[in-house]
Amino acid sequence: MTDVPAAERNVTGESITLDGVVKRYRGQDKPAVQRLDLEIPAGQIVAFVGPSGCGKTTTLKMINRLIEPSEGRILIGGRDVTKENPDKLRQSIGYVIQSGGLFPHWTVAKNIGAIPRVLGWDKQRIAERTEYLLELVGLDPRTFADRLPKDMSGGQQQRVGVARALAADPPVLLMDEPFGAVDPITRVRLQDSLIAIQHELGKTIVIVTHDFEEATKLGDKVLILSEGGKVEQYATPEEILASPATPFVEEFVGSGATLRHLTLSRVRDVEHSEVITARVGEPSREVIARAKSAGHTWVVVVDEHGKPRSWPTLDELGSKPEVSDYLDKRLPVVALTSTLNDALDSMLSASQGGVLVTDGRGSVVGALTIASVMEVIRGQLADARADEHNDSYASHAGETPS
Numbered sequence: 001m002t003d004v005p006a007a008e009r010n011v012t013g014e015s016i017t018l019d020g021v022v023k024r025y026r027g028q029d030k031p032a033v034q035r036l037d038l039e040i041p042a043g044q045i046v047a048f049v050g051p052s053g054c055g056k057t058t059t060l061k062m063i064n065r066l067i068e069p070s071e072g073r074i075l076i077g078g079r080d081v082t083k084e085n086p087d088k089l090r091q092s093i094g095y096v097i098q099s100g101g102l103f104p105h106w107t108v109a110k111n112i113g114a115i116p117r118v119l120g121w122d123k124q125r126i127a128e129r130t131e132y133l134l135e136l137v138g139l140d141p142r143t144f145a146d147r148l149p150k151d152m153s154g155g156q157q158q159r160v161g162v163a164r165a166l167a168a169d170p171p172v173l174l175m176d177e178p179f180g181a182v183d184p185i186t187r188v189r190l191q192d193s194l195i196a197i198q199h200e201l202g203k204t205i206v207i208v209t210h211d212f213e214e215a216t217k218l219g220d221k222v223l224i225l226s227e228g229g230k231v232e233q234y235a236t237p238e239e240i241l242a243s244p245a246t247p248f249v250e251e252f253v254g255s256g257a258t259l260r261h262l263t264l265s266r267v268r269d270v271e272h273s274e275v276i277t278a279r280v281g282e283p284s285r286e287v288i289a290r291a292k293s294a295g296h297t298w299v300v301v302v303d304e305h306g307k308p309r310s311w312p313t314l315d316e317l318g319s320k321p322e323v324s325d326y327l328d329k330r331l332p333v334v335a336l337t338s339t340l341n342d343a344l345d346s347m348l349s350a351s352q353g354g355v356l357v358t359d360g361r362g363s364v365v366g367a368l369t370i371a372s373v374m375e376v377i378r379g380q381l382a383d384a385r386a387d388e389h390n391d392s393y394a395s396h397a398g399e400t401p402s
């Protein structure tokens with residue numbers, strides 16, 4: 001599910017076109033955005049990245065007209081939206097901001113139902129939609145529907161923010177640094193669930209970030225902006241890393257190009273090892289026998305959906321007659337779409353030599369060891385050295401390296 005290439009995904013999103021868009025704020029002599037032309041394909045994720053003040057938020061907010069462009073046209077699905085009623089327009093565009101932006105005195109369900117209520121949906125339809133969306137963003141509706149935002153973690157609130165933005169099934173989702181305020185591990189999980197959601201729903205998503213790594217991980221294409229909303233490069237992450245278009249991009253991308261490649265390599269590209277799974281309530285003896293015959297010293301306990309709960313050794317299992325339902329909150333887990341960098345981070349912060357790997361639905365599909373990640377890094381270092389050698393050879397020979 002999560003491995004579907006962009007071209008083969010189900011697309012429900014619409015294209016976005018910026019045609020000569022300019023924003024001049026009153027009292028500023030230079031425009032915040034100077035003549036921006038941009039084509040965002042339907043059903044893709046495009047990440048805007050660039051230094052503070054370069055015009056990312058301004059550009060994003062012009063798409064849903066929270067900020068009115070001074071000049072130019074914006075088309076969504078080929079429709080010129082600069083002439084539409086801005087309130088109507090905003091009901092058809094999901095918008096997520098950094099803190100989740102939830103109404104603090106409203107329950108989760110009421111927050112998610114905000115736009116459908118304005119659109120006049122009946123109660124039953126809103127309730128069904130809310131339940132579907134909470135499941136989609138990985139929150140149990142029975143636990144969370146009636147909670148207030150203050151009784152949830154930052155990451156959970158952010159998930160509700162995404163569910164709310166998707167409530168009326170908009171073709172376009174705009175996100176302004178949505179994961180800026182959560183810890184690094186939660187951030188990786190939220191990024192992975194965003195990718196999974198995108199692959200399932202095929203929306204067009206524009207996400208603003210100041211983190212180049214996040215941009216390359218999430219973006220099918222990345223837009224690198226410099227001051228005044230100037231386009232430095234608009235290309236796939238691979239193209240940007242392989243051939244930075246300007247000295248600005250080169251500096252932005254940084255010199256640690258080899259490590260950067262860890263951001264491009266995904267967990268699914270590396271061979272992961274098999275795991276033995278056990279269900280809660282299974283007799284421990286049977287599980288231990290199964291694991292031993294496969295030569296394993298530990299198993300992964302999963303729930304009825306195949307989602308991992310804990311990662312006990314056979315000794316730990318043997319201390320109870322049945323597999324316990326203990327939920328290990330610090331279990332190191334990455335998705336197939338996670339980057340190798342995420343996987344390394346997750347191993348290091350959990351002080352484990354490995355991580356569990358899950359598919360787009362969160363079910364365990366295997367484990368990844370630190371040794372296999374190191375092997376990839378060594379391979380990339382060797383390739384990088386070979387490239388350097390070739391480059392210097394080519395320039396000595398007076399040729400342009402290809």
Ligand SMILES: Nc1ncnc2c1ncn2[C@@H]1O[C@H](COP(=O)(O)OP(=O)(O)OP(=O)(O)O)[C@@H](O)[C@H]1O
Binds near residue numbers: 032
């Ligand atoms: N309401 C406003 N009035 C005047 N100037 C503004 C206004 N909003 C933004 N600006 C200016 O426009 C420029 C672009 O701002 P914008 O918020 O789009 O940047 P950004 O790329 O989102 O930055 P950051 O990464 O810090 O969020 C900045 O120079 C900013 O000071």
Ligand SMILES: [Mg+2]
Binds near residue numbers: 056
């Ligand atoms: Mg901003």
